[in-house]
Amino acid sequence: MTMKSIEERHISVLLNELVDSIKIFEDTKNIIVDCTLWMAGHASKMIEKMNAWDIFIWFDADERNLKLATQRLNEVNKDNKVEIILIHSNFVNLKEALAEKWITEITWIYYDLGLSSLHVDEADRWFSFREEGPLDMRFDASTGKPASFITNVYRKDQIVDILRNYWEESQAEAIAKAIINRRKQKPLETTTDLTEAIETVSKHPKVKTRVYQALRIETNHELDYAKQSIEDAISILCSGWYLFVISFHSLEDRLTKQIMKKETRDCICSDLICSCHHKKSIKILTKKPILPTDEEIKQNPRSRSAKARLAVKL
């Protein structure tokens, strides 16, 4: 059996939906931002559609595939048609990082939140209980604290909160207790340490997956950073231009929906006379989220949890 390359195994989700929804204007310099580049699957198609002299900016916190992704972008960006700006950074730094490049307004921005399935399959930072390795889980290992900081330092009630808030895990209390008991003997430093602690409560793969996901979300501050970044993105979008967010689980989708809903309201306080002076800033173009077609799910079963929402700046 021949082993497929990373490129062949990575399939971008809702690719046509994202690319078809973008309008490239002829009379404006299009400034498009991809906040989650990874293998440049979406990015390559976007660049094909863009005009000469447009600007394409990408972010990614994880630099493991940057070489491959940059190579893919260069292949489609023949004769340097589009100016490409690389920003190896967390997208929570969106506003500051763009300001450093003298960009204060953008015309299109999209997110493909979370991690790629290849991260789970074979990455070296152990996002999954299926592989033995250090308990890290950071997208960017040069900053922040690894997941082992949570298992070895957080109080039991904090671990319970993470498991409940991030995956509504019904066995949160018991699993947190198992982690604390385990670390009394020896700190949890590897995925095996964590998996063994979870397995004293449940051996079900679904439970293990959920605990790993909850720790990963906390380790990378995924929801807080996505909230901050999407709100900042809306503030720097030009009027009449677009925000597209693809999410993979209900927490990300709920967050996107809440931010978009809030930004469609003129007042967000509950005072009798408004004191927040919040002004609506977007129009939601997807009353119901965009979902993958049956055909896409057949070709890529992992796409079945994807949902996308689109909004335009007023």
Ligand SMILES: C[S@@+](CC[C@H](N)C(=O)[O-])C[C@H]1O[C@@H](n2cnc3c(N)ncnc32)[C@H](O)[C@@H]1O
């Ligand atoms: C689902 S993959 C994106 C796949 C990409 N759209 C494609 O088609 O190839 C998500 C990427 O977002 C990155 N990522 C996740 N959270 C991030 C954050 N807060 N800041 C920057 N990059 C982030 C991950 O490192 C990963 O490479």
